[in-house]
Amino acid sequence: MLEYLARRIATVVPTLVLVSMLIFALQQLLPGDPAKILAGEEQDPTVIAYLHQKLHLDEPLPVRYAYWVGGVLRGDLGESVRNQQPVRELVLQKLPVTLELGLMAFAIALVIGVPAGVVAAVGRGTAWDHLANLFALWGLSTPNFWLGIMLILLFSVQLGWLPASGYVSPFDDLGANLAAMIMPAFVLGNAIAAVLMRHTRSAMLQVLAADYVRTARAKGLSERTVVIKHALRNALTPVITLGALELGTLLSGAVLTEQVFTIPGFGKLIIDAVFNRDYSVVQGVVLVTATVYILLNLLADLAYFAVNPRLR
Amino acid sequence: MKLTSRTLWPALLLAASPLFASAQTLRVGLAEDPDVLDPTLARTFVGRVVFSALCDKLFDVDEKLAIVPQLATAYEWSADNKVLTLKLRPGVTFQDGEKFDAAAVKFNIERHKTMQGSNRRGELAPVTGVEVVDPMTVKLNLSAPFSPLLAQLADRAGMMVSPKAAQAAGDKFGTHPVCSGPFKFAERVAQDRIVLERYPQYWNNAAIHFDKIIYTPIPDATVRLANLRSGQLDFIERVAPSDMAKIKSEKKFKTAQITEIGYQGLTLNVGKSDKAKETPLGRDPRVREALELSLDRQGLVQVVMDGEATPGNQWVAPSNSYYARNMPIPKRDVAKAKALLKEAGVPNPSFTLLAATTADAQRLALVVQAMAREAGFDVKIQTTEFATSLNMADKGDFEAYILAWSGRADPDGNLYSFDACKQPLNYAGYCDADTDKLLKQSRELREPAERKKVYEQVAARVLKERPIIYLYHRNWLWAFNPKLTGVRNIPDGLLRVTGLKMGS
Numbered sequence: 001m002l003e004y005l006a007r008r009i010a011t012v013v014p015t016l017v018l019v020s021m022l023i024f025a026l027q028q029l030l031p032g033d034p035a036k037i038l039a040g041e042e043q044d045p046t047v048i049a050y051l052h053q054k055l056h057l058d059e060p061l062p063v064r065y066a067y068w069v070g071g072v073l074r075g076d077l078g079e080s081v082r083n084q085q086p087v088r089e090l091v092l093q094k095l096p097v098t099l100e101l102g103l104m105a106f107a108i109a110l111v112i113g114v115p116a117g118v119v120a121a122v123g124r125g126t127a128w129d130h131l132a133n134l135f136a137l138w139g140l141s142t143p144n145f146w147l148g149i150m151l152i153l154l155f156s157v158q159l160g161w162l163p164a165s166g167y168v169s170p171f172d173d174l175g176a177n178l179a180a181m182i183m184p185a186f187v188l189g190n191a192i193a194a195v196l197m198r199h200t201r202s203a204m205l206q207v208l209a210a211d212y213v214r215t216a217r218a219k220g221l222s223e224r225t226v227v228i229k230h231a232l233r234n235a236l237t238p239v240i241t242l243g244a245l246e247l248g249t250l251l252s253g254a255v256l257t258e259q260v261f262t263i264p265g266f267g268k269l270i271i272d273a274v275f276n277r278d279y280s281v282v283q284g285v286v287l288v289t290a291t292v293y294i295l296l297n298l299l300a301d302l303a304y305f306a307v308n309p310r311l312r
Numbered sequence: 313m314k315l316t317s318r319t320l321w322p323a324l325l326l327a328a329s330p331l332f333a334s335a336q337t338l339r340v341g342l343a344e345d346p347d348v349l350d351p352t353l354a355r356t357f358v359g360r361v362v363f364s365a366l367c368d369k370l371f372d373v374d375e376k377l378a379i380v381p382q383l384a385t386a387y388e389w390s391a392d393n394k395v396l397t398l399k400l401r402p403g404v405t406f407q408d409g410e411k412f413d414a415a416a417v418k419f420n421i422e423r424h425k426t427m428q429g430s431n432r433r434g435e436l437a438p439v440t441g442v443e444v445v446d447p448m449t450v451k452l453n454l455s456a457p458f459s460p461l462l463a464q465l466a467d468r469a470g471m472m473v474s475p476k477a478a479q480a481a482g483d484k485f486g487t488h489p490v491c492s493g494p495f496k497f498a499e500r501v502a503q504d505r506i507v508l509e510r511y512p513q514y515w516n517n518a519a520i521h522f523d524k525i526i527y528t529p530i531p532d533a534t535v536r537l538a539n540l541r542s543g544q545l546d547f548i549e550r551v552a553p554s555d556m557a558k559i560k561s562e563k564k565f566k567t568a569q570i571t572e573i574g575y576q577g578l579t580l581n582v583g584k585s586d587k588a589k590e591t592p593l594g595r596d597p598r599v600r601e602a603l604e605l606s607l608d609r610q611g612l613v614q615v616v617m618d619g620e621a622t623p624g625n626q627w628v629a630p631s632n633s634y635y636a637r638n639m640p641i642p643k644r645d646v647a648k649a650k651a652l653l654k655e656a657g658v659p660n661p662s663f664t665l666l667a668a669t670t671a672d673a674q675r676l677a678l679v680v681q682a683m684a685r686e687a688g689f690d691v692k693i694q695t696t697e698f699a700t701s702l703n704m705a706d707k708g709d710f711e712a713y714i715l716a717w718s719g720r721a722d723p724d725g726n727l728y729s730f731d732a733c734k735q736p737l738n739y740a741g742y743c744d745a746d747t748d749k750l751l752k753q754s755r756e757l758r759e760p761a762e763r764k765k766v767y768e769q770v771a772a773r774v775l776k777e778r779p780i781i782y783l784y785h786r787n788w789l790w791a792f793n794p795k796l797t798g799v800r801n802i803p804d805g806l807l808r809v810t811g812l813k814m815g816s
Contacts (some may be wrong), residue, residue: 031700032700033706036703040431041357041717041718044431044434045736050428050429083348109752150537153538157538188709253416260531264503275698275699
């Protein structure tokens with residue numbers, strides 16, 4: 001296992017290098033001169049020339065990449081040209097927000113998706129199954145931003161229960177934090193819950209038809225023990241893979257959700273940075289996001305060991 | 313009352329939300345996150361909204377766009393219009409306690425002119441030097457007469473920052489600005505909030521009735537409005553025109569509709585690149601006239617802006633004192649447009665209309681397409697994201713481009729950079745020696761009546777060549793808490809905090 005682990009971790013480094021190159025190269029494909037958009041309404045030619053020099057825009061691509069990576073290795077992600085804040089500061093400010101949103105959304109997805117999948121599989125063909133399928137269909141086909149605005153209209157404008165948007169740190173005020181995060185986390189978790197439900201259901205159906213489950217039943221074990229202890233545990237392996245893959249959805253979904261609920265997280269940061277051609281912010285944020293994604297996938301791989309003894 | 317979970321839950325949430333923030337806090341919803349908060353480097357409209365509470369200027373403009381005193385109490389031009397003498401307001405301090413005086417003005421003007429990346433350099437180009445006459449008097453020497461200077465000093469170029477703080481912070485000053493406005497900088501979390509706190513030693517402290525202002529950028533107009541409705545905000549700018557009728561009919565909020573000093577228009581490539589010569593639209597003024605005649609501005613305003621704009625055909629709105637009455641808004645005349653196209657030998661000219669992805673630009677493009685079709689135009693719409701469209705415009709890689717301008721108080725700010733030869737915003741590529749002469753002359757004249765005469769001549773030339781077909785002037789749409797009083801409708805669209813008060 002240690003060998004596997006070491007091999008697995010060793011792949012992380014080249015992946016990150018590749019990712020950093022990709023991020024840098026892809027960004028160059030963005031049309032338009034970043035200095036022009038950063039120069040604002042006035043379009044003063046001296047300002048544009050100054051920005052070109054400041055951002056090394058006239059240097060060849062590999063040189064610019066070297067500037068950036070050199071900084072990254074020293075822990076310097078650069079500085080936002082738009083508002084002068086260091087990118088590292090922005091990342092540290094926003095990362096916990098998006099992580100909280102993502103974790104809450106994933107927790108909501110798990111709490112809804114997995115039990116719904118189990119219930120649907122166990123009660124296959126019953127009203128429960130249809131209900132769960134209906135929910136999944138709804139979750140998959142409802143656009144994030146629309147659901148978000150509908151929830152705001154209901155819970156904030158009509159009922160006045162929840163703040164319409166914004167963010168409060170949980171360390172400042174936990175209640176206000178939860179009130180601000182519950183709607184966006186639900187919106188984000190909702191679609192993933194649907195996917196998890198569908199996969200849990202099909203994995204469970206497969207496992208429930210397996211011989212060992214029949215054996216377990218024949219031994220006279222209670223249905224509860226059979227379903228939870230014997231079936232679900234095995235059915236969870238593909239669900240974990242899927243969960244890890246859905247983390248990507250989570251991170252990209254966060255972009256839209258944060259926009260709707262005006263949550264100052266990674267998503268909003270990156271959208272604004274792309275439109276403002278704030279290159280150092282885009283690069284820094286995407287790099288950190290990719291790193292988080294890669295690490296979470298690593299964690300998911302490790303989680304296989306926990307649930308599947310055969311891999312140990 | 314028994315506290316059941318049903319009553320407790322919302323009660324807890326309410327208590328936890330900023331709904332019950334102190335009544336002395338003004339919470340403002342902005343349509344975008346401002347850029348750097350350094351008046352020298354700043355470049356966005358939305359940043360100016362925050363500056364109007366943070367940084368006082370030498371002058372301000374009033375509801376009629378007249379120049380009024382702020383940090384300068386009086387001014388005097390020399391006989392040759394090349395020296396502007398300013399009398400400064402005594403007893404003013406910066407938010408770090410430093411004194412505001414003539415030396416500070418000198419420092420600031422020089423900073424605007426010399427700092428790397430300064431966006432003010434162009435606005436202050438004719439200023440060659442600043443002389444401190446005495447602690448409360450300062451002279452600005454100009455290379456040539458430049459009447460728009462007062463208006464420049466009533467905007468970011470006239471904003472005064474603390475020399476001591478600016479020297480200490482260098483190019484990072486924008487992360488912790490220190491000015492002399494009624495509110496001082498407290499905190500900024502990018503894309504989340506900008507918090508300003510009252511500066512108790514402000515020179516006009518009696519007119520300030522809030523302790524704190526929180527600016528929250530909320531780009532989505534629907535969500536911004538939802539925040540106002542749920543009581544999380546007291547004031548929102550740039551309400552979606554389509555929401556305005558409903559807000560007014562509900563009577564729950566006060567609203568303001570102010571005709572902007574900018575405009576929405578179609579920039580036509582008449583000489584920016586070879587493309588201008590390749591198309592009838594760029595080549596032949598008759599085709600451009602036909603395009604203008606095919607458009608019904610009132611219809612555009614109704615359909616695109618839900619009526620929340622004023623039709624116009626010039627760089628200033630018809631209500632502006634500099635509007636050239638000799639060139640009124642042409643009425644839609646499809647028959648004449650068709651005749652012109654026939655005369656030009658192109659009864660069905662086609663062109664591509666470049667439009668950014670914003671909802672307004674998209675709607676405008678569609679309506680222009682439909683209206684122009686009736687006169688025989690075949691309009692193709694090309695949609696790109698704003699940064700790309702700007703780049704294409706700059707390269708001259710377009711035939712027609714939907715571009716709005718946020719406007720400046722002096723007409724020169726809406727005109728010179730767009731219509732004088734080789735200016736940075738002259739995307740149309742219009743260049744005419746006589747127009748250039750007139751534009752320069754308008755800058756040298758001081759009397760508004762005389763300038764207006766020159767602008768009438770400019771209008772007679774430029775509006776016939778049509779580098780830009782001006783369409784309408786949008787309304788600044790604000791909605792706010794009905795208890796809020798003292799909101800001033802100043803056409804630059806910036807909320808002034810002096811005199812603002814929250815009633816009980």
